[in-house]
Amino acid sequence: MSQPQLSMPIGVVVRKSPGATRWAKWCWKAVAILPGAADRRWHLLRKDGEVSEFHAATVPLDLHRTDTEAYLTGISARVPTLGIVMRDGEGDDPLDVVLVTASPYETQDYLDSGEDIVELVPMTDGLIALIRDFCAEHHEDETFVKRRRDKKRIDLSEDGKGDARIRQLSDVYRAPRQRAVQ
Secondary structure, three states: OOOOEEEEEEEEEEEEEEOOOOOOOEEEEEEEEEEOOOOOOOEEEEEEOOEEEEEEEEEEEEEEHHHHHHHHHHHOOOOOEEEEEEEEOOOOOOEEEEEEEOOHHHHHHHHHHOOOEEEEEEOOHHHHHHHHHHHHHHOOOOOOOOOOOOOOOOOOOOOOOOOOOOOOOOOOOOOOOOOOOO
């Protein structure tokens, strides 16, 4: 029996380039991945003028057997991608790489929050094959079960309709009459 979870270290390459406006001096973008990379933080890979590329961090890519539907959706895209989630850095680091995920559903959740920087980076062929093999081993199709209503008649009772002080059913939404005080 194989493991229900697979973890692989993924290095994230981040490009630093000059910003397009005076309010953003630098533009940071995740541009590539390094499957099986060693643990590094902000190691300069190459520099070309003002543009630099860094091995920003190495984080684990975790595959769970319960998420195989999402992984299959991700690798069936025209360009299969990994979602890279980053936040403003603490200390000397400009950005913190929080998560690398192969699930487009989880990536969408982080995009919906709007609080994080989310980049899509193309997967390598070897990583696509690894995810495909993991899904082939663990994926179980869920059978669709149509929900059926029970046969109980719910239209026979008038409970909760209108004002309880009005006894007639003709106009249950009219205001009750005040009784004369004697």
